Amino acid sequence: MTPTLSVELDRSSPVPLYFQVAQVFEKAILDGQLKPGDRFENELALASRLSLSRPTTRRAIQELVDKGLLVRKRGVGTQVVQTPVHRPVKLTSLFDDLARAGQEPATKVLEYAVGPASDEIAERLNLQAGSEVVTMRRLRMSGGQPLALMTNYLPASIAPDRDELERAGLYQSLRSRGVHIRLAQQRIGAKAAERDEAKLLDEKPKAPLLVMERTAFDDSGRVVEYGSHAYRASRYYFDTTLVDR
Amino acid sequence: MTPTLSVELDRSSPVPLYFQVAQVFEKAILDGQLKPGDRFENELALASRLSLSRPTTRRAIQELVDKGLLVRKRGVGTQVVQTPVHRPVKLTSLFDDLARAGQEPATKVLEYAVGPASDEIAERLNLQAGSEVVTMRRLRMSGGQPLALMTNYLPASIAPDRDELERAGLYQSLRSRGVHIRLAQQRIGAKAAERDEAKLLDEKPKAPLLVMERTAFDDSGRVVEYGSHAYRASRYYFDTTLVDR
């Protein structure tokens, strides 16, 4: 039997109603109050029970479908997925991820340089050739061990200075400068470690590395950052959830 | 200047209006009719121009935001992203991807076995221990070269037979059996090739491989497939797009 969850809504809150509803059910699913395979209340019944319009209720449910917690089948109904996902994919940086997981990340800034962009970097950042660009190379540590070697390029106009970079992550620094990253294109692959990479990451030369290239955009659609990262294969992976809508 | 795109709608078509609208603008962006950085028509104007309601228009725009082609900024407007994404991430299999790219994939089925599931596989497929499971090991070729070594486990009740597997991809076979995959959880990492993997993939032992583990669910939330794939790092990568909503 599917339990009927009590949902308390705060209409004076700035948090959207659909989000409040989604949160309650997300928690119920992850807590196990709603079990894998359980039938979910249908939209109309739920809307009526919560005194909400159907579109608002529908949007709440859709949030959970997009997160991979619910599955809908036309003409049939909505059900809780058998193995609800553990880690939703979000638009955060590695630093944020680790900080949230309580891993106490630390960053060593190996290089921080300002200068005219090479043709390749100018193109990747969508800047005119020769524009001022900050190049940074950092070693991310976690649990006392090297985890990732990260090379990033940013337009000099928005790049955080070296001190700030040491304290916070790159993304956090950008946020505090009013730059809001809204979109990222990533390419994930693998390669063998070069000699210098291996040395920095405490791996053997030709050890397998997980590599990620990322281009990040702000809410005006401008390129904010291009990064090329290499992770120790033994210590990192990417989780993704794909939904067919 | 932002050109005003003419949009022809077919209200008798089974294709949703929001989708028809989204398609027209997606094509315009990818064709370059709408250029990176261009201001996009605002919702209300577009709705009125197309004689559509605002929610329908909004949904069309949202589709393109989710695909990483547009960026919206509250109080400001909507703009075309500087470097529109080339490959949207979809819920398809490698076979579908390659077929679409005209690479003429071919699959060699190395192993096809039916038998009781091990404890680990039973758990991954959310089946009772000892349930009948099909284990398949396949080598995917592309352009005459090995590309990926794929090991998959499926409940015997829905698994395609060996012949069908050779002809079509796994996902296409499942679709033709009425199994619709709606959700996939993926974990992407890297590792060094084992001796047997290296031999099959025409790589040296310890060569870097890109590995992906995937659990796929159907529209009832049941586990349909668990797969563990290894790709030659030199020949494959994953593209993903993340959007902050």
Next chain:
DNA sequence: TAGTGGTCTAGACCACGTA
């Protein structure tokens, strides 16, 4: 203040799957 996107309402009709 004007213009934009973000949210919300209260209905409606249709398509699909199951019984």
Next chain:
DNA sequence: ACGTGGTCTAGACCACTAT
């Protein structure tokens, strides 16, 4: 035939940003 999700309408009010 019935119940479900999928789509669509025609409005409304609010929050944020720039001028």
